Every structure is written in C-alpha cells, then in structure tokens.
Amino acid sequence: MSDEFYVRYYVGHRGKFGHEFLEFEFRPNGQLRYANNSHYKNEVLIRKEVFVNQCVMDELKRIIEDSEIMKEDDKVWPLPDKVGKQELEIVMNNKHISFMTSKIGSLLNVTESKDPEGLKIFYYLVQDLKCLVFSLISLHFK
Secondary structure (H helix, E strand, C coil), X not given: CCCXXXXXXXXXXXXXXXXXXXXXXXXXXXXXEEEEECCHXXXXXXXXXXXXXXXXXXXXXXXXXXXXXXXXCCCXXXXXXXXXXXXXXXXXXXXXXXXXXXXXXXXXXXXXXXXXXXHHHHHHHHHHHHHHHHHHHHHHHC
C-alpha cells in the first residue's frame, strides 16, 4: 500500500431533475475518470476517461500534501442533507481517508460551521482539484 495513490471526489443531490452529480477519480495507473450527470435542459450523462502522465500525478499529490487535508477529521462537519452531499476519498502515504459533508454553497457556510479551519482546507482543496480536472478534461477533449 506504500505506493498506492487514489483520489475520488463526488458532489451531488437528488432533486427536481433526478440524481445530478459530478464525480471524478484518479487511479494509481494515471487514469482520470470523470462523470457529470445533469438533467437540466435535458442534458445527459457526460463521461470522460483519460490517462495522465506521472508529472500530473506528482502535481496532484503535491496539491493534496500542501493542503494538509490528511490531518483533518470530518466528525463535526455538516452532515449531508436535502441540498446534497460531497465525498472526498484519498489513499496516499499509507493513509486512507474519506470525508463526507453537505454541499457548501459559499465560504459563509464554512465560517459558520463547527470546524471552520478544517472545512476551509476541504473547501479550497476541492476547488483546486476541480480546477485541475476541468483543465485536464478541456485540454484533452477540445
């Protein structure tokens, strides 16, 4: 397990348009899997898969390490609710963590939580990861 590296993020809800979600994962072999399911205006499930090189995987690891998310605990974070939920799973450096919390609408939700520092780390890391994934998908498929 020492060399294992895996990251998965999910955000979604069930509402007026059914189960809508965004999910991506990086597998140890460099495979990036992306799925976006939105039924708004009759959109359909979008699935993309691409392999990234070791430089990208190293940068992903650096982003996660620099965030210090592996030191955090989600036990007092807001629980998933009707607005939706987020999940973040990371396997890295012989550690396996899984976080689950409600969708975060803005930084105000973070600052008003019981663990504003930990949730802020989660919030900014998720923003960074989504930015990286959207960039990789856009570059590869356009």
